[in-house]
Amino acid sequence: MIFMVTIGLEVHVQLMTETKLFCSCSNKFTTIPNTHVCETCLGMPGSKPRLNKKAVEQAIKIGLALNCKINHEMFFSRKSYFYPDMSKNFQITQYEMPICFDGFLELNGRKIRIRRIQMEEDPARLIHEGAIEKAKNVLVDYNRSGTPLCEIVTEPDFTSPQEARLFLQELSLMLEYLGVYDPNTEGSIRVDANISLPKGKRVEVKNVSGFKEVERAFSYEIIRQSSLLKRGQKIVMETRGWNAESGTTISLRSKETEDDYGYIFETDLPTVEVSKKAMELKYGMPEFAKQKVERYEREFRIGREMALSIVSEPDIADAFETAVKEIDTHISATFFSKMLKKVLNYENLRLKQTGLETKWLITIMKKLENKEITDRAAELLLRDMVLKPQDPEILLKLRGLTRIDTEEALDPIVLNVLSKNSLAIIDYKHGKPESLEFLVGQVMRATQGRADPVITRKVIHKRLDE
Ligand SMILES: [Zn+2]
Incomplete structure (x- = not known):
């Protein structure tokens, strides 16, 4: 039984800026935790965010490359939630007015629609000791807190995990050509997906890194949902996480709606005009x-x-x-x-x-x-x-890898090879052409690939036809 599946993606891309989105801390990766931090990215009371213009430019470039409309102006909102990865208890993101909207990326002649692109800050990195389900302690590294992110939200246009993977590969290459992202940094692209089957409920699979993992995670989730439906069971609307080790998705929480976050306007940041910058950047786009x-x-x-x-x-x-x-x-x-x-x-x-x-x-x-x-x-x-x-x-x-291409230099090597391969010589005399190729191969081996194959063949011929 084949199920028609619908997949929509939310792709989080870490932008490659010198400094973080709202403070002057370095945005470069370091293995020493909690060293690239200040009162702003630690969310201390009274600290004020200042917007990184370079990050805005990069977000506009992404929008232009994805054929999006760029808003005339944009502002930021606070998404309220309580979790140790965001110490000020809200994330600065965009909700009502994102920077870009209504675009597409062409994939094998088909348009994958981009609903919106929004800018936001990355939360801190949580490190669970051992497996997430069993960890007794969790460590927090605030180096990542405040890293500029672009969240690219697609329409539910994908019909298979393979197609989603292909899209991410194309997108990643495009972002690399734009010079806004580093594919070699772990977790620089992280994907959430909404996956649903007909008559089922929408399930969100969160935070999958790596294109191969995306395909694996989505494939697993489709099989899980379709087997529930086959048994006549209900699919619940929820958020699930991906456990790469066991190759399964696990339930994290019942799905909240956007309203649950109580978005409010971020008063510490001004409304930013972006359309003028977009006009400028339009003419400096790279060749993809x-x-x-x-x-x-x-x-x-x-x-x-x-x-x-x-x-x-x-x-x-x-x-x-x-x-x-x-x-x-x-x-x-x-x-x-x-x-x-x-x-x-x-x-x-x-x-x-x-x-x-x-x-x-x-x-x-x-x-x-x-x-x-x-x-x-x-x-x-x-x-x-x-x-x-x-x-x-x-x-x-x-x-000593220079080419050996004179008959004089090759002759002693050929003689040595012939002396060890009398069977191949007999085969050759019986008219088996592959034995000649075998002998050429042996000379190549003896010279670590330095022998010129044409001259080698000539010298072997000469010696064998004597
Ligand atoms: Zn900082």
Whole structure:
């Protein structure tokens, strides 16, 4: 039995500003708890918030990128609630008049509607010792308190967990190109979802991080709800949390409505005019992944798959665009989309995290272009370099990975390989072509991939046909 499912998302994005939303404390991540704090972000009586203009600009940029309407002006409201992660007992957020509304993101030709984008402060981080259900103590780290957030609320337009995951991946890449968010910081995107089945009640699954986890959590929740319905049981309207370890959602509380929070106008902050800034920012929007793919296909005549791979990270796209100015287009496109991506994926790293300099990558590509090194040697260099960023010229000398491409140099290596592989020689003499490839492979192995395959084949032929 297939159930039609409806999913709407609330995506919380931590903005990448120097300082917090309402005070001058650093917004940079630190592992030492409660060090980036002041009276404002600790919510002490009498402290006054001051609005971070950079955060407002970033929120406008997000709105523009998501085809939203930008409000002429906006103001903040207090959302009252009592919980240790918000010491002043209210969160400064937007309710009546958010900064942006009515937008969309195109996903495989379908428009996912964006209902609103609002700015708000992140609460402190609560650390439950052990599992949340069993923890005897909870620790509070106020470093996160006051981090600027954009909450992006979609209409219930998703029909599967896979589609929601795809949306988040697209959104994340778009935010990265905008330069407003760091995907490498844990919890920099957190998702709440409203999931409902026909004849069921709306259930909220809160606070899921990681795109794979989103898909897992939503899939679990759909199965849970549909099996309740199948047994003729009722689904209750509630808020549930995701336990990644057990792979299940757990009931947190019965769902409150927005009215329960008793929103009131935040009198400590002025009404802000945003439309003028939006007009300015409109003309400075970056080129996004989709536009880049189209341009690469047109300008560099590279295939869609390659182009998609290059634009999958802004830093790779930047490095590629620098490299093609001096390196053959095909060599650089292959280098970035295949070789570099393969090495980065293997280490589960992004280029940004490695500290690799574009000029080093260009050095490697030049050596490939001049046939000084083989593909295999280039890959070995990269593997070392992503873990320990260094100049490939020095590494090349250290590791002795230069190409062996003269018959004189290859001949003794070939003879040595032939002496150990008499069976392959017999096969070759019996007309089995794969035995030649096997022997080439053995020479590659003996030289750590430094042997030129064409010359190697020639030398083996010569020796075997003697
Ligand atoms: Zn502060």
